[in-house]
Amino acid sequence: MADKNYKLNTKLIHAGVHPDPTTGAIMTPIYQTSTYVQSGPGDHKGYEYARTQNPTRTVLQDALAAIENAKYGLCFGSGMAATDAVLKLLVPGDEVIVSNDLYGGTYRVMTKVFAHYGIKFHFIGMHDAHNISRHINNRTKMVWIETPTNPLLNVIDIAASAEICKKHNLTLVCDNTFASPYLQTPMDLGADIVLHSATKYLGGHSDVVHGALVMNDKALEEKLRFIQNSCGAVPGPHDCWLVLRGIKTLHVRMQRHCENGEAIAHYLRSHPKVGKVIWTGFEDHPNHDVAKKQMRGFGGMISFTLKNDSLDEAVAVLKKTKLFALAESLGGVESLIGHPATMTHASIPRESRVANGLVDSLIRLSVGIEDVDDLIEDLKQAIG
């Protein structure tokens, strides 16, 4: 398939996929094998050992590259394993500029693992991407952004960040987990590496933990593929198959996530007990213009506070929802509700948490694809 010429909705279903050569099976089989028989030493069909290559994984890697408008894809056992592989491009003494509002696990691996290997991370506000320039020195090697962020849904200008990185010869890494390629393709805006926790929207069914990277530069792909094989944090073929299956409906799911998200954001805004509602689609979102420029829709992630900003009030709401399940993670077909202050962001001291807007009553929704009337009814009875 000439992947490049098709539109995203077609690529999601066909990119990378070929009928199985032995049977013609339309869906890629799960090649559950650890090794491959050779006709003579070194005489093989491109597959030697399953840590290095697996046909189910190859198809998924090609599909992911195609849907992110990149040349190469690499799969990992989790989003964090993909993050780990990217950070292993660095050597002691290197410095990284990172957006200060980011996934807790990314912050943790940077500060608690890689900092011990002599790599320095600067966490900075990137509401204005030009802020990045002020923190560049001759040891800076990489800029790491996540947009929109979790749970405050801040938006970072990818094209402006890329321009700064090009000028200073820095690698721009963009975590595209929240938007998914349906809403945003950072490679088109100049990112060097796009990272995914495919556990979320790409997998989409809350049944797999998986990570991925895509890139265009051959030398960068070779380095990352070397790390993938040397360190071995690869996914099994069954997990690859689940993600491959998941991405076939990404466009249909995301369209509904966006519709439901919009309706719920507006409903919450009209609720007398609700304080602030954060959703990238609102015109008064602080970086709505950037969101409108670089995203094709606003998704189903919403955060909101209660007018009575107390932990107890928030907990009461969390306990009362019936459809919205209280759980970490996001991006699945089921609606989830979470409380960052006591769940995902509990390790951040209260003072700095509140200073950043992550107040006690902040509730995060991952709006699923159920009937929106039922979802609104559920929130109505829970908030009271």
Ligand SMILES: *Cc1c(COP(=O)(O)O)cnc(C)c1O
């Ligand atoms: C979940 C998540 C990760 C980590 O991915 P895992 O698959 O859980 O290892 C990284 N970045 C973002 C934005 C995430 O939401």
